[in-house]
Amino acid sequence: MSTKKIFGQELIDQAEQYVSNLNGNAIAHLKDNRTQGLAYLKENGFPGPKAEEYKFTRLTKAISGKFDFATPIAQGDLPMDKIADIKKRHAGANILFFINGVYNAEQSEIVSTAEELRIDSLADRADAHELIAENSDPFQAQNNVYVNSGVVIEVPKNKKVAQPVLCYYISVDNGVNYGFVKNIYLANESSQADFVHFHFSEGNAKTFVNETKNYLVKANANIKLYKVQEESENAVYVGNTNVYQEKDSVFSSFVFTFDGEVVRNNLNIRVDGQGCESNMYGLYLAKGKTHIDNHTLVDHIQPNCNSNELYKGIIADQAKGVFNGKIFVRQAAQKTNAFQSNGNILLSDNATIHTKPQLEIWADDVKCSHGCTTGQLDEEAIFYLRARGIDKDKAKSMILLANAGEVIEHIGLGWLKMEIADKVMERLQVD
Amino acid sequence: MSNDDQILEEFTSKEYEHGWSVDLDADEAPAGLSEEIVRFISAKKEEPEWMLEWRLSAYERWKNMEEPDWSNVKYPKIDYQAIKYYSAPKQKKAVGSLDEVDPELIETFEKLGISLNEQKRLTGVAVDAVIDSVSVATTFKETLGERGIIFCSFSEAVKEHPELVRKHLGSVVPVSDNYFSALNSAVFSDGSFCYIPKGVRCPMELSTYFRINAANTGQFERTLIVADEGSYVSYLEGCTAPQRDENQLHAAVVEIIAEKDAEVKYSTVQNWYPGDKNGKGGIYNFVTKRGICAGDHAKISWTQVETGSAVTWKYPSCILKGDYSIGEFYSVAVTNNHQQADTGTKMIHIGKNTKSRIVSKGISAGYSQNSYRGQVQVMKRAEKSRNFSQCDSLLIGDQCGAHTFPYIDIENSTAQVEHEATTSKIGEDQIFYCTQRGIDEENAVALIVNGYAKEVLNKLPMEFAVEAQKLLALTLEGSVG
Incomplete structure (x- = not known):
């Protein structure tokens, strides 16, 4: 439609400015992703107040005019005490540090052997652009425009990574206070690994993080993802986790959200193989004025798969919780079992919850259910x-x-x- | 051809029972919508000035609105200038009693199975029959009048009870509520009006029967039910349309006002022409239905059986404003062939200790798409409110779809809200159980579907329950899973 109103024009202009400011300091093989991302934003804009997917979470408003999005991202001072502390606490694990979205190889510690775990920076993987999901969400598109740092973590065929891989995402006050991260996780056939992601802020500055995790889970692989979010009360976070599952694979996601100003998690799982299992667990404890939004989507494309989802929320004070769980069962996906459950407890009369468990089913031989409760104790x-x-x-x-x-x-x-x-x-x- | 295919073939070639049309002499407005047409309709109905102004302001608003596109249905764009907004069966003079009604009209209704005369004598249901856009007959007026109950066509109400109409019209569904309600407000031609005075329990079921007869017309009727303090009424609505190749638009508005301690029960069996097996023709059914429990302890209950229409888009809702008020929604929506339905409810809890209950049963077969879309909203003040929602979907065949979009928005910590939904098909074991006992597959499906929908069908008044059960069996005949 020609009359379509574009929201967040300022953000789009800044993104364009940013790209020209990069001046050759950009990863060359991600050029197409940047161009496409920008084109998507120009065409669709950022979500306006009536955008269905962002109806309760006004992210465009939360970040507009608050950050200098045209300036390239800098890492800033490293919180060395914190880093030392983390290393001490998790001695013997693989630890990766991302400061304001920039991967810091120097501080990161990899204990697993190269046979077990391969870590390359995005810049070193010429095939990285192929692993980046298309722009189906404005913030994902924004991420594609900005991303200039990140890693590709690959688990080779038939390998089990014995030590968990811990990723620390730390937001620090460095003047621009925003970061864009994109990491790609490649789990080859019959591999196994646990990834634990910690997101937190140093200090109380207003920060914005836009993150994308892409998981490619190949046949018979078993991947677990844990995400622990404890950002400051001034931190705005939007994360897209895109998962692609091949046959007989198992993927489990756990999201624990404790703090932040506005937290938005998008979890998209495409189940494109038979015999897969997808598990989604979430726990959100919101207090103060925190706003926590979890959107999940499981797209069953192939038959004989199972998915389970359990999200629980406890909302106190003036906090707000949003849950939207979508289950798509395509016509070919016969014999799918998909279960979803969302439970919320409101602890105060100023707390709010918006929940929308959504089933869309085009196959007849399936068992799908969702349940949702809200109440007090x-x-x-x-x-x-x-x-x-x-x-x-x-x-x-x-x-x-x-x-x-x-x-x-x-x-x-x-x-x-x-x-x-x-x-x-x-x-x-x-x- | 396997047995299944045969039955399917038989069924899909089955024709819509009410697909005939009658050559009634009709008074029609030219196609198209403009200020003149709105004035024409108003003049035709000999309406007072305030009514015309109300219509015109609605038309002004409608002009500036955009047709919504958020629903889960697809249909070609409607050309609002190609529709005739007024069509009335010609009558020589105003009728005083049923005996004076055009015999052709009476015949029409007899063909529909609604014998106005018999109805009068036997079943004890007061009927307001609406053809195309105009109310043609209302039965049992005198009996009702004795108790102070007003039950008449909308145009009559505008003339004879302007104070009541003026007070309540648009109070539940404001003119600018949505695109179709604005359109309806501008061009509605008739409908039913019902007022139950204080403390009166309506002795019989009130019923409106809608029929689209003329070609290329839209039907825009308006129903307004006002139940004063402590009163009770049960209201039925039924509809059919002739079989035509082009799509016809039906955009109605129903408003219910239940004062303190009043109870209104509204039941619908919707059987508009659904289009042929290839999805050609059929009615676009875009209806706004809403009730308000204005006083404490009021109750509104919606029951609907949706089997017809090519596209259905309707959300009978309750605004629970009074403390301790109750809203209920029971629905069975069946879609077959290329039908699309996006239906559900809104329960808006404003008062304290309000309760609502939603039971929605969707059945999709053929190539149809069936969606439940509902909202439960608990406002800050609505302490200790309670909601239970259940929406189940049954899929018959692998070319159809079932979708659920429940929105749950809670702002009060003492509220208790539960929602559950399931989607499945008729189990092979269930069918086997039946066939083993000598019930053929066809009847087994009907049996299982009826059992599945029982919870809702039980809520229907007796006269309707029988019809609804027959309709269910008919709509699903042959679509053995």
Whole structure:
């Protein structure tokens, strides 16, 4: 339509300016991705107030005019104490550092052998542009325009990465305060690995991170992704995780969101092979004025696959939660089993939740269901505990913890399970 | 040809039962929409000045609106200038009683299975029959009048009860609510009006029967039901249209106002012509239905069985404003061949301790697409409100689709909202169980589908339940999964 209104024109102009400011300092083989990304933005713009996908999360407004998006990204000062601390805490694991979106090879520690785990910077992988998902979302397009640093992590055929791969994304105050990251994860046939992503901010500056993770999970591979988000109350985050599954593969995603100003996670899984399993777990604990938005999409293209989804939220104060879970079952995807469940608890009258579990099904021989509940704590459960001498506050916390526990119990890594449980207990004030 | 194919063949070639049309002498407006047409309709209906102004302002707004495109249905763009906005069966003079009605009209309704005369004597249902755009007969007026119940055509209401109409018209569905409601407000030609006075329990079911007869016309009727304090009414609506190759537009508005302690039950069996097996023709059914529980302890209950129309786009909704008010929505939507349905409800909880319940059963067969789209909104003030939603979909055949779009927006921590949905097909084991006991596949499917829809069908008044069950079986005949 010719009359279409383009939103976020300022952001588009800045993106164009940014590209010309790069002046040859750009990764050459990503040129097409940049051009296409920019073309997408020019044509479609950023989401306006009525855009269905961003209706409750006004990201365009949250970032417009707040950052100097024309200036190329700089890494900034490294928070050395923090880095040393992290290394000490996770001695023996693979650790990768991304400071404001820029990969820092020097500080990163790789313990796995090159046979087990191959890590290249985007600049060194000439085939990287082929692994970048198309522009189906304005922020993904923006990411494609800006990305100039990142890694390709490849797990070779039949290898199991014994040590988890930890990725630390740290936002620091460096004047421009924004970062764009794109990492590509290639899991070859019958490989296995655990990826743990920590997102946090140093200091309280206004920051913006736009991140894309692309996972290519080949036949019979088993990949687990954990994402822990603890950004500052001034941090705006938008992340796109694109997963492509081939036959008989297993992909599990865990997203734990604790803080941030506006957090938007898009998880898109394309299941393009038979016998696949996709698991999506999420836990969001929002307080203060935090706004947490999880959008998930599973696209079942081939028959005989299973997908499970469980997202739980506890929303306090004036915080806002958004959940949108889409399940597509294409006509060919017979014998699909897809289950989805979303549970929310509101702890205050100023807290809000918008949820939309969406099923779109074109195949008849399937079993699909979704369930969604919103409510306060079960009075009877509280009474049960109080009758046994547990005070009201404690009883409430226990029930909340039990609720969150339904997600936590699925974590495969023992140490991470403990860490998350501790964080949740601290938040819910349970000893 | 396998048995399945045979049955399918048989079914798909089956014709729409109500596909005939009658040559009724009709008074028609020329095709197209303009200010003149709006004035023409208003003049034709001998309406007072305020009504005309209301229409004109609606037309002004409509001109500046854009046709929405967010629904999950596809249809060619409607040319609003090609539609005739007014068509009325010609009548020599105003009719005082049923006996004076044009015999041809009576015959038409008899053909539809609605014998106005018999109805009068036997079933005890008061009927307001609307052909094309005009109400032709209303039965049982006197009996109702004794209790102070007003049940008449909309144009009559405008003339005889202007204060009531003026007060409530557009109060639930404002003119600019959406594209189709604005269009309806500008050109609506007739409909039913119903007022139940304080504390009166309506002794019989009230019913409106809609029929599109003339070609190239759109039907734009408006129903307004006002239930005063402590009253009760059960209202039925049915519709059919002749079989024609071109698509026809039906854009109606239904408004319900339930005051304190009042209860309104609104049931619809929608059987507009769905188009032929290749998706040619059929009615575009774009309807805005909304009720408001204005007072405390009020209750509005929508029950619908949707089997017809090429494209259905309708969301009967409840605004639960009064404390302790209740909203209910029970729906069975069946689509076959190339039908598309995007239907559901909105429950807006404003008052404290409000309750709502949604049960939606979708059945898709053939090449059809069936969507449930609903919203449950709990406002900040709506303490201890409660909602339960269930939307199930049944797929018959692998060329159809079932979609659910539930929006749940909660702003109060004491609210309890539950939503569940499932999608599946009729189990082979269920069919096997039936065939093993000597029930053939065809009847097995009908049996299972009826059982599946029972929860909703049970909510229908008796007269409708029988019709609905027959319709269900008919619509799905042959589409053995």
